[in-house]
Amino acid sequence: xxxxxxxxxxxxxxxxxxxxxxxxxxxxxxxxxxxxxxxxxxxxxxxxxxxxxxxxxxxxxxxxxxxxxxxxxxxxxxxxxxxxxxxxxxxxxxxxxxxxxxxxxxxxxxxxxxxxxxxxxxxxxxxxxxxxxxxxxxxxxxxxxxxxxxxxxxxxxxxxxxxxxxxxxxxxxxxxxxxxxxxxxxxxxxxxxxxxxxxxxxxxxxxxxxxxxxxxxxxxxxxxxxxxxxxxxxxxxxxxx
Ligand SMILES: [Zn+2]
Numbered sequence: 112x113x114x115x116x117x118x119x120x121x122x123x124x125x126x127x128x129x130x131x132x133x134x135x136x137x138x139x140x141x142x143x144x145x146x147x148x149x150x151x152x153x154x155x156x157x158x159x160x161x162x163x164x165x166x167x168x169x170x171x172x173x174x175x176x177x178x179x180x181x182x183x184x185x186x187x188x189x190x191x192x193x194x195x196x197x198x199x200x201x202x203x204x205x206x207x208x209x210x211x212x213x214x215x216x217x218x219x220x221x222x223x224x225x226x227x228x229x230x231x232x233x234x235x236x237x238x239x240x241x242x243x244x245x246x247x248x249x250x251x252x253x254x255x256x257x258x259x260x261x262x263x264x265x266x267x268x269x270x271x272x273x274x275x276x277x278x279x280x281x282x283x284x285x286x287x288x289x290x291x292x293x294x295x296x297x298x299x300x301x302x303x304x305x306x307x308x309x310x311x312x313x314x315x316x317x318x319x320x321x322x323x324x325x326x327x328x329x330x331x332x333x334x335x336x337x338x339x340x341x342x343x344x345x346x347x348x349x350x351x352x
Pocket of ligand 1: 311312313334335336337339
């Protein structure tokens with residue numbers, strides 16, 4: 112019976128690791144998704160700057176096209192002036208052309224202003240792109256590390272499951288079935304220590320008779336409250352008896 116308790120203590124240690132590793136494994140996709148979100152945010156930040164740049168570029172193209180139209184118009188208007196017959200007509204056409212010339216000058220200024228703004232903004236876009244690329248590279252590296260870590264945890268996890276199988280195979284069928292029942296009922300490690308008359312997992316007081324049987328390695332019991340298998344600490348340096 113004491114040997115059985117050694118197995119149960121072993122099983123408890125393995126299960127504690129199994130549950131810890133399971134939690135770590137479950138956390139990895141959550142952390143990976145968080146890193147993807149960060150990469151997405153970084154990209155969105157860069158794209159927002161790029162969109163501002165593209166809008167500005169569109170404004171430049173629009174202003175340039177308006178300027179070309181105005182220049183076209185003026186060229187045609189000036190050639191028409193050659194055809195006017197009277198002095199009044201000439202003066203009226205000249206006056207109208209002056210207005211258009213003024214508008215043309217305004218358009219030229221607008222184009223120059225926008226071009227200079229666009230030139231300055233190109234630097235901002237380049238900087239934003241650099242910041243994003245650096246951030247995305249760092250985050251991608253973190254993802255890679257995390258994935259490697261996940262693989263290594265997965266290997267340890269599988270090794271532990273094999274080890275647990277080994278320990279279980281050496282156990283008598285009754286205890287094994289008790290353990291399997293406890294595993295299905297309990298969320299977490301299905302084995303609990305007892306101390307000072309209490310179950311260490313749920314802190315419920317154990318009946319003295321039950322407590323003494325566990326403590327004296329006389330029988331295997333489950334906690335009546337949390338259904339974990341109760342184990343007494345075994346001095347493992349002692350010979351199995
Ligand atoms: Zn309990």
